[in-house]
Amino acid sequence: MIKKLIRKILGTKDKSVRDTSTPVVLGPDAHGIDPRLLSNNAVRVTSTLQEAGFEAFVVGGAVRDLLLGVKPKDFDIATNATPEQVKRLFRRAFIIGKRFQIVHVMFGQDLLEVTTFRGTTLDNAPKDEHGRVLRDNTFGSQAEDAVRRDFTINAMYYNPANEQVLDYHGGVEDIRARTLRIIGQPEARYREDPVRMLRVVRFAAKLKFTIEPATGAPIAIMAPLINNVPAARVFDEMLKLLMSGQALACLQQLRKEGLHHGLLPLLDVVLEQPLGVKFVTLALDSTDARIHAGKTVSPGFLFASLLWHQVLEKWTAYRAAGEQTIPALHLAADDVLDSQTEKLALQRKIGSDMRDIWSMQPRFERRTGKSPHKLLEHLRFRAGYDFLLLRCASGEIDAEIGEWWTAFYEGDEATREDLIATANQPAAAGGAKRKRGPRRGPRKGTGDGATGGVDAGHGGDGGAD
Numbered sequence: 001m002i003k004k005l006i007r008k009i010l011g012t013k014d015k016s017v018r019d020t021s022t023p024v025v026l027g028p029d030a031h032g033i034d035p036r037l038l039s040n041n042a043v044r045v046t047s048t049l050q051e052a053g054f055e056a057f058v059v060g061g062a063v064r065d066l067l068l069g070v071k072p073k074d075f076d077i078a079t080n081a082t083p084e085q086v087k088r089l090f091r092r093a094f095i096i097g098k099r100f101q102i103v104h105v106m107f108g109q110d111l112l113e114v115t116t117f118r119g120t121t122l123d124n125a126p127k128d129e130h131g132r133v134l135r136d137n138t139f140g141s142q143a144e145d146a147v148r149r150d151f152t153i154n155a156m157y158y159n160p161a162n163e164q165v166l167d168y169h170g171g172v173e174d175i176r177a178r179t180l181r182i183i184g185q186p187e188a189r190y191r192e193d194p195v196r197m198l199r200v201v202r203f204a205a206k207l208k209f210t211i212e213p214a215t216g217a218p219i220a221i222m223a224p225l226i227n228n229v230p231a232a233r234v235f236d237e238m239l240k241l242l243m244s245g246q247a248l249a250c251l252q253q254l255r256k257e258g259l260h261h262g263l264l265p266l267l268d269v270v271l272e273q274p275l276g277v278k279f280v281t282l283a284l285d286s287t288d289a290r291i292h293a294g295k296t297v298s299p300g301f302l303f304a305s306l307l308w309h310q311v312l313e314k315w316t317a318y319r320a321a322g323e324q325t326i327p328a329l330h331l332a333a334d335d336v337l338d339s340q341t342e343k344l345a346l347q348r349k350i351g352s353d354m355r356d357i358w359s360m361q362p363r364f365e366r367r368t369g370k371s372p373h374k375l376l377e378h379l380r381f382r383a384g385y386d387f388l389l390l391r392c393a394s395g396e397i398d399a400e401i402g403e404w405w406t407a408f409y410e411g412d413e414a415t416r417e418d419l420i421a422t423a424n425q426p427a428a429a430g431g432a433k434r435k436r437g438p439r440r441g442p443r444k445g446t447g448d449g450a451t452g453g454v455d456a457g458h459g460g461d462g463g464a465d
């Protein structure tokens with residue numbers, strides 16, 4: 001009311017007195033969204049809800065992407081129907097979530113998240129001692145729901161039926177100016193949910209948007225609050241960050257915002273180890289290239305890459321202390337995985353994929369007898385081989401070994417026998433050879449692994465989850 005009055009008196013459109021209780025409504029000519037970028041299932045969900053008498057809109061990242069002319073990778077729907085009411089309208093619908101209840105509506109493999117408009121009364125919501133909201137299932141109006149969203153560009157609603165965009169917080173303007181602006185008072189919003197700081201970094205890097213100064217200012221000071229967030233949530237957000245197609249830019253931005261330090265042990269390791277920088281850069285470039293090419297990326301491969309140089313360091317130390325090569329590698333892997341699980345909640349499957357990839361590495365050194373054939377049959381051979389190529393491309397080991405394995409992998413039986421007969425044996429049998437000499441130029445095989453030219457999913461484990 002008061003804000004409205006001030007605006008009337010001043011006749012101003014100043015953002016600080018923006019009226020956020022009623023939306024700016026934009027028709028197709030004003031927003032320019034191409035309806036062909038919408039998924040049929042998103043329209044199916046909104047129209048089913050609307051036919052049952054509810055309001056329903058595409059919301060969040062999908063509207064942002066539609067306005068940017070990008071095909072959204074998934075669609076979230078917001079409605080005034082309660083989760084129970086939504087569930088009743090669809091054959092395969094499941095209520096999930098504790099902190100925020102949402103409904104997953106499935107059509108075949110396609111999953112849509114349907115959320116009921118949230119209320120703004122967070123005062124009574126249960127919080128932890130730092131002010132982080134623990135549970136919040138109070139429903140509200142669309143205007144209240146918009147206030148609760150993180151950024152202005154993520155708080156717009158699109159109704160496929162009349163092709164209108166409802167914009168409560170100047171999101172369209174911010175999209176045009178390529179500005180990332182948090183809704184409300186930044187400190188308060190980060191306190192309620194510190195993960196939003198990671199989201200600032202992800203969206204700024206992924207969309208190449210500028211962080212509005214007031215949105216960015218508190219992050220360096222408030223970064224430690226992320227320590228209180230359950231590890232599984234941080235992990236989910238980190239995975240989104242690493243799989244955004246701009247992984248390297250995101251990690252650099254995390255560092256710039258002071259978010260990496262003491263926050264996730266993983267990032268300390270990744271961003272502050274000079275030896276691993278080349279390897280990690282190649283691994284992340286390869287991941288980004290795969291995402292852009294629409295290929296799957298396995299989290300196990302990704303995390304195995306990010307932590308490889310930490311494993312290498314410990315592996316070397318254990319061997320220096322007298323352990324045999326293979327047990328030393330297992331000990332190193334245990335150490336690294338243990339130190340990461342507490343904060344990062346590495347899921348068991350991911351941890352075991354990482355271990356598989358790492359422990360395959362010394363086996364690539366054995367190129368006599370039946371060993372190479374046996375390794376080829378390993379369930380995760382492809383991931384281990386791609387990983388080997390990254391090690392070659394980064395100069396950690398001689399490119400020759402990668403070339404040999406490419407020839408062996410691609411060759412017929414006669415070629416394979418030939419290769420085994422002429423294999424260069426490592427100087428110390430079974431030892432991990434760490435040649436640090438000048439790297440020979442990029443060659444077929446080695447370069448491919450580093451740029452994502454390798455076609456099969458890493459390890460053929462069927463993708464991201």
Ligand code: ATP
Binds near residue numbers: 060062073195196240
């Ligand atoms: P992406 O395209 O990467 O999925 P997105 O914006 O859709 O981006 P999601 O994590 O899928 O991101 O979240 C969907 C929407 O839910 C967001 O656009 C935002 O409106 C809201 N949202 C998600 N997380 C938060 C949060 N921590 N605080 C406030 N709003 C959030």
Ligand code: MG
Binds near residue numbers: 060076
């Ligand atoms: Mg999304």
